[in-house]
Amino acid sequence: MRDARAGPSKRNRSTYNRPVANKYLSYDDQRAPKVRAMFSRLAARYDVVNDVMSFGLHRRWKKDTVRLALAGRAGPARILDLCCGTGDLSFLAEARAVPGSSVAGLDFTLPMLGVATRRRVLARSRSAFAQGDALRLPFQGGVFDAVTVGYGLRNVADPLAALREMRRVLAPEGRVVILDFGKPDGRVAGALYRAFLRTVMPLMGWAFHGDPETYLYIPESLERYPAQRGVQALMREAGLEGARYESRLLGTMGLNIAEAPAASRPL
Ligand SMILES: C[S@@+](CC[C@H](N)C(=O)[O-])C[C@H]1O[C@@H](n2cnc3c(N)ncnc32)[C@H](O)[C@@H]1O
Numbered sequence: 001m002r003d004a005r006a007g008p009s010k011r012n013r014s015t016y017n018r019p020v021a022n023k024y025l026s027y028d029d030q031r032a033p034k035v036r037a038m039f040s041r042l043a044a045r046y047d048v049v050n051d052v053m054s055f056g057l058h059r060r061w062k063k064d065t066v067r068l069a070l071a072g073r074a075g076p077a078r079i080l081d082l083c084c085g086t087g088d089l090s091f092l093a094e095a096r097a098v099p100g101s102s103v104a105g106l107d108f109t110l111p112m113l114g115v116a117t118r119r120r121v122l123a124r125s126r127s128a129f130a131q132g133d134a135l136r137l138p139f140q141g142g143v144f145d146a147v148t149v150g151y152g153l154r155n156v157a158d159p160l161a162a163l164r165e166m167r168r169v170l171a172p173e174g175r176v177v178i179l180d181f182g183k184p185d186g187r188v189a190g191a192l193y194r195a196f197l198r199t200v201m202p203l204m205g206w207a208f209h210g211d212p213e214t215y216l217y218i219p220e221s222l223e224r225y226p227a228q229r230g231v232q233a234l235m236r237e238a239g240l241e242g243a244r245y246e247s248r249l250l251g252t253m254g255l256n257i258a259e260a261p262a263a264s265r266p267l
Pocket of ligand 1: 032035036039082083084085086087088089106107108109112132133134135149150151152155156157
């Protein structure tokens with residue numbers, strides 16, 4: 001297998017050289033403020049659009065994420081839902097984890113957290129939501145048994161640094177599960193998928209937010225996101241063990257899974 005850290009393959013090099021033409025995306029120090037501005041704009045209708053654009057399938061993939069995160073754990077778990085947005089994974093984790101578990105949702109976009117907080121009240125949930133940056137987690141080391149990230153890692157300026165932070169806050173043998181858009185194997189499937197995203201997503205953005213660039217951000221950000229295989233390599237580089245992945249819907253969605261080492265090793 002190709003080492004994803006070696007940079008883009010010849011096939012992908014033209015992608016890396018392409019200028020980014022989306023006002024919410026840049027690969028410089030403006031990445032985070034642009035992402036925050038975009039999700040601030042999307043927050044109010046974010047949940048509805050997810051159901052429409054995935055035909056409700058995101059709910060199944062999110063259940064899979066939580067199931068994988070908690071698999072094999074009998075007792076209470078301390079769960080961090082990173083880039084929690086409006087809280088889907090947090091609420092699913094709370095419902096699935098055994099009594100005595102705790103769920104913390106962290107995100108850096110206040111309007112997304114505002115929706116999560118309203119849902120928390122309606123659902124009488126005990127999940128705790130807070131503002132924070134995935135690149136500087138406001139937690140001591142080793143305090144979580146599981147970390148979930150739904151459609152978040154692709155938006156973070158430095159995915160490897162974020163994975164190192166996840167490893168830092170995980171207890172020994174704690175597990176991280178990352179759900180995001182994937183990349184199908186095969187050129188034809190990949191090209192069809194990209195064409196689909198580049199046609200349908202701007203329509204979604206235009207219809208729901210009056211701005212095609214909001215959802216065109218998805219295929220744009222996917223171009224340089226390493227997806228299933230690349231995230232697996234990054235997980236290993238971050239010191240996580242047993243890095244593996246599962247694909248859904250012909251590889252268009254990916255679930256990356258790994259554990260913190262059993263004994264604490266220096267970061
Ligand atoms: C596509 S939403 C996903 C929300 C939710 N996890 C879900 O699956 O529906 C991505 C979220 O990541 C958050 N995010 C992006 N970069 C972040 C960072 N560096 N630190 C914290 N949150 C971040 C955004 O604010 C946004 O709410």
